[in-house]
Amino acid sequence: MVTIWSDWRVGETPGAEEQPSREGLRSRFQQDYDRLLFSTPVRRLSDKTQVWPMDANDGVRTRLTHSHEVANLARSIGTRIYGAQSQLFSGVDLHQVIQPMLSAIGLAHDLGNPPFGHQGEAAIGRWFELRKDWIFTNHGKGSRGLPVSIPDEMHPEFLKFDGNPQTLRLISKLQTNIAHLGLDLTTATLVAAIKYPVSAANRDKNNKIAKKYGYFESERALVERLRSDTGLAEGQRHPLTWIMEACDDIAYSVLDVDDAMKKGVISPDDVLASLRADDKTKSHEAVRKAQTKFEEIECAGRRPELARDIKIGYLRAYFIDALIEHASRGYVLAGKAINAFSHRTPLMDDSDLCDKLKELARQHAFGNPGVLRMEAYGAEAIDGLMSAFWDAIHDRPTEDFENILARRSGAKSKYVFALISQNYIEDAARSAQAPGIAGSVRYRELRLLTDMLSGMTDSFAIKLWDDVKDMQ
Known part of the structure; x- marks a missing residue:
């Protein structure tokens, strides 16, 4: 049966009457x-x-x-x-x-x-x-x-x-x-x-x-x-993709600012002041609630460093709750259009609070000099690693050009190629049977290159680049 809630797996062949087997109590x-x-x-x-x-x-x-x-x-x-x-x-x-x-x-x-x-x-x-x-x-x-x-x-x-x-x-x-x-x-x-x-x-x-x-x-x-x-x-x-997209926006807007506050890049009082100074957000219920709670915290006589952490917690809770409500309400209002596949506007696009928090995240988190410095170093590592892996992937005898598994010609290429995950290499070799461009050797080479780079973690990429660049 064709349905957007299909629980068939790709390796199975759906039938008109049969149902997939169920394993235990879990769907x-x-x-x-x-x-x-x-x-x-x-x-x-x-x-x-x-x-x-x-x-x-x-x-x-x-x-x-x-x-x-x-x-x-x-x-x-x-x-x-x-x-x-x-x-x-x-x-x-x-x-x-x-x-x-x-x-x-x-x-x-x-x-x-x-x-x-x-x-x-x-x-x-x-x-x-x-x-x-x-x-x-x-x-x-x-x-x-x-x-x-x-x-x-x-x-x-x-x-x-x-x-x-x-x-x-x-x-x-x-x-x-x-x-x-x-x-x-x-x-x-x-x-x-x-x-x-x-x-x-x-x-x-x-x-x-x-x-x-x-x-x-x-x-x-x-x-x-x-x-x-x-x-x-x-x-x-x-339909569920709309919800996932909204949640990514909520996490980006609220929680990236939350991290900036935890690191002391911006204070919770500065965040609240920025929201109260903006005509689009100063009257938002979450902002008013936060202002009231901040006054209570200051009257409680807590040490400044503890008061700061308490304020951060309330901002996070109030903002998340407000944006969850916004996304939920937006989905209900657009539900018929979403199910008819005619809806085009992300659920958080009309949230002034979400937009303002994203602006603060860009300014105080993504624009932080420490972040920019590490990103620049990471970009250098990625560029160097891509060159090294490309040389290794492409370094095959001319007569074996179509065979990605062919023996590498140079010693460095042999070493670098050996670092590539066997999962990725197997797929690059098997995909020679794929129809059209996806089966061409150059497309498979480039997919293998991006598979390897995108699969790395931050510290692995830096460590590997420090190793490989010494072989230049």
């Missing part, structure tokens, strides 16, 4: 969450940047804590919406379907991000930008042309590298599985994890859910299978 969506929770890519998030790269303060968020918080927020919002209008979810079970799906896609949403967050994405894109005059068409700079070039419409997969499609690739293909199915999640969970439901060729800067691409050419056949099971088409977003 397949609960199993999806568990498979993600215990996976290696989730553990690696503990050493990937949220805002503060490789920070010594253990109270500051990593991508792992951020992802757990997004999963928690998504489950909370889904529960509120279900309580208000359960019919928006086609009457499916809250505990067996909605909550575990939201927990799963919230936990998974950043798995494809490279080290050093969005600056890591930009560094990968810059590396390709500097080589775009030959890397998609020629063997090397100034050398002969490739048997099969990468078409222009696919260049953004590399020039505008993005962690979102890498997430789908990681959980559906790159994790080891006897049938090469990654974590073998349900088709509904996989399709709900696609934030931007279009290919690179179909990006539309005027459409907020299609402004970026959500899957690589290498996963086109998978996406077609997901859509066959769920009934979704190109450009149609799963």
